[in-house]
Structures are given as structure tokens and as C-alpha cells.
Amino acid sequence: MKPSGFLLWVTRIPTIRIFEWTTLARQKLAVCSDTPTLESELLVAHIKKRDRSWVLSHPEDWIEPLEEQNLNLELNRRLAGEPLPYILGEWYFYGRSFKINPSVLIPRSETETLVEAGLSWLRVHPGSRKTADIGTGSGVIAISLAAEIPDLAVTSVDISPNALIVARENAVAHNVSDRIQFTQGDLLEGLNASFDLICANLPYIPTSDLNSMSVSVFEPRAALDGGSDGLQVIIRLLDQIPPLMATPGLALIEFQYDQFEKLLELTRRIIPDAVSSILSDLSNHPRVLRVEFQ
Numbered sequence: 595m596k597p598s599g600f601l602l603w604v605t606r607i608p609t610i611r612i613f614e615w616t617t618l619a620r621q622k623l624a625v626c627s628d629t630p631t632l633e634s635e636l637l638v639a640h641i642k643k644r645d646r647s648w649v650l651s652h653p654e655d656w657i658e659p660l661e662e663q664n665l666n667l668e669l670n671r672r673l674a675g676e677p678l679p680y681i682l683g684e685w686y687f688y689g690r691s692f693k694i695n696p697s698v699l700i701p702r703s704e705t706e707t708l709v710e711a712g713l714s715w716l717r718v719h720p721g722s723r724k725t726a727d728i729g730t731g732s733g734v735i736a737i738s739l740a741a742e743i744p745d746l747a748v749t750s751v752d753i754s755p756n757a758l759i760v761a762r763e764n765a766v767a768h769n770v771s772d773r774i775q776f777t778q779g780d781l782l783e784g785l786n787a788s789f790d791l792i793c794a795n796l797p798y799i800p801t802s803d804l805n806s807m808s809v810s811v812f813e814p815r816a817a818l819d820g821g822s823d824g825l826q827v828i829i830r831l832l833d834q835i836p837p838l839m840a841t842p843g844l845a846l847i848e849f850q851y852d853q854f855e856k857l858l859e860l861t862r863r864i865i866p867d868a869v870s871s872i873l874s875d876l877s878n879h880p881r882v883l884r885v886e887f888q
Contacts, residue, residue: 601645606659612638613653615662619669621684631710633678640682641665648785654691663757688738692764698732699755699817707793707875708846708882709738712793718744722790722842723747728781729796733761733774739793740770748774749787780813781827782834794831795848800824824850825857828883832864835885843887854880861885 613623616634623630634644639646657665679700684693687701688709694700710797714824716722716739723746727736730750740746740840740883752758758776779785782792798820804810810818820827828847837844845868849857854872861870862885875881 604700608656608658608662610651610657610662611653612655612657614667615657616649616653619665621763622673624668626675633672636678636682637665637668637672640689641668675808675811680812687734690738690741690768692732692734692737693760693767694732695733695760696812697754697814699795699813701732701734703882704875704877704879705735705848707791707873708795708848709735711873711882711884712739712791712844713742716746716768716791719790719842723750724787724789724840725791725793726751726782726785726787726789726838728794729753729817730776730793731757731795733764733776734775735793735795736761737765737768737770740773741767741768746773749785749789750774751778751779751781751785753778753779753780754814757814757817781831782838785838787838788840789838790843792835792839792843792845794846796820796827796831798824798828798848798850798853805855811832817825820850823856824853825860826855829860829864832861836865836868836887841887845883845885845887847883847885848881849883851879851881854883857883 619634620630623633626772627633635646635649639649641664671681672678677700679694680696684691685701688706692701723727725746725748727748727750730736730752736748736750740748750761755778762776767775797818799818800823801819823873858870858872868887871884872880873882
């Protein structure tokens with residue numbers, strides 16, 4: 595007989611190594627991803643609480659049974675169409691990792707064009723340090739600017755209280771929360787300050803296009819839907835900018851690449867005294883409206 599109180603512990607022996615799991619996952623991910631190898635490695639890194647370089651240098655390491663179970667659950671979520679960044683709970687932007695969840699958009703590399711333009715202008719205008727980030731979402735624009743410009747003061751606005759929770763957490767994580775004021779509001783309404791730099795990544799996808807796009811299934815629709823022509827929210831912002839813009843000053847607004855001609859025409863009509871131009875992203879697509887007040 596077994597002694598009273600004896601507990602029999604059964605330990606499952608690992609049955610799969612890292613390279614074996616990533617090979618199988620890569621084959622499955624090929625149907626829904628353009629980067630199945632990268633995604634399989636990032637999933638393992640997430641479960642192992644390591645970075646991708648560790649995964650690449652330890653292909654023979656075993657995956658523990660509970661880790662394998664959780665990996666398979668995450669893989670199934672990805673195969674069902676859920677974006678990888680939401681599964682991981684974080685994503686990189688401008689060299690930094692940001693916490694994200696379905697209440698905010700996934701940061702995209704195209705937006706780094708806006709950040710680069712803002713930094714370039716700030717560096718040649720050392721006396722211009724008051725910035726507004728409108729539609730801040732997870733806070734990637736505001737935090738990236740503040741992290742690069744140590745004396746920058748940023749007002750970050752979003753209409754979503756849940757998005758602001760995420761943005762505040764990211765600001766704390768990157769040690770810039772003391773220089774960013776987060777405000778719930780609708781664009782520039784209710785703000786009385788004068789700003790040297792205004793940045794915005796607002797909803798700009800036409801409603802009819804959005805209805806047929808997979809992005810609308812998982813990402814917050816309110817942060818994507820720009821109305822009938824995709825420009826309704828941007829036009830509202832353009833109307834509000836002049837009274838709050840310092841001189842010299844700069845406004846940078848991201849838009850959908852095929853909107854640039856109409857947007858440029860509207861901007862020159864709404865703000866005729868400013869110098870308006872278009873910046874292209876790294877894929878050479880028109881991406882950012884640049885409106886300079888001189």
C-alpha cells in the first residue's frame with residue numbers, strides 16, 4: 595500500500611524541439627501569412643519569454659508540454675485570422691516595443707514616415723517644443739517623438755478611453771509619461787494651447803472599402819472608418835488646426851496613398867496661407883500630408 599497522503603506526480607516528457615515545432619507551424623501558416631517563418635519563431639519567443647534571436651540560436655531546445663499546448667492555442671488563433679500582434683500583445687514601432695490590444699490599431703511601418711518628418715522639423719526648430727498627437731491610439735507617435743526629443747512636451751488626444759489606457763501604459767514603460775498629457779476628446783476640440791507641431795493618424799479608409807477588408811474584423815472600426823471618401827475626419831481636423839498652430843509650425847497627417855491629390859487640393863483651399871506638400875513612405879507611396887506655417 596502507498597503511504598498515507600502520498601501523491602503520485604506524473605511528469606510529461608517533452609516530445610518536440612523548437613525547430614520541429616516551427617517547421618510544422620511554418621507549413622500551416624503559409625496559407626495565411628506572407629512571413630510564416632518569422633511568425634512561427636515569434637510565437638515560440640513569446641511562449642518562451644525570450645527574443646527571436648534566442649529562438650534562432652537554440653533550435654534543439656525542447657518545448658515543454660504546457661508550452662506546446664499554449665503554442666498550439668496561439669497558432670490556432672492565428673490560423674483563424676487573428677493578427678499576430680494581438681496574439682503577442684505587443685509590436686515594434688520605430689525600434690521600440692509597444693503594448694497593444696484590440697482597442698488600438700496595430701502600429702505600422704508606414705507611420706514611421708510621419709515620425710521621421712516630425713523629428714526632422716523639431717531638430718531644426720529647437721525653440722519649438724509643444725506638440726499634439728491627435729488620435730494617439732497606443733501612443734506610438736507621441737512616445738517615439740518624446741523619447742527622441744528629451745525636452746518635448748506632448749498633448750495626446752483620443753476619443754477612446756480604452757486606447758488612452760494603453761497609451762498611458764506605454765508612456766510609463768518608455769519613461770516619457772511625465773512629458774505627455776493624455777486627454778480624452780474629439781480631435782482638437784476643447785484645447786486652448788498653441789502647438790508648434792501637430793501630428794495625426796486618423797481614420798482614413800472609405801466606409802465602402804472597409805466593409806470588404808479583413809482589417810475591420812479585428813482592429814477597432816472607429817479608428818479606421820473615414821466616412822464616404824475616407825477624408826471626413828481629416829477635413830474636420832484641417833478646419834480646426836489654424837487657430838491652434840504657432841508660427842513657425844507644422845502639421846503632419848497620415849492618409850491612404852490614393853487620396854493625395856484630393857487631400858492636397860482640399861488642404862490648399864482650407865488653409866491657403868500654409869505651404870502644403872506630400873511625403874512618400876519607404877514603399878514610395880504617398881503617405882503623409884505636410885502643412886507648414888511660416
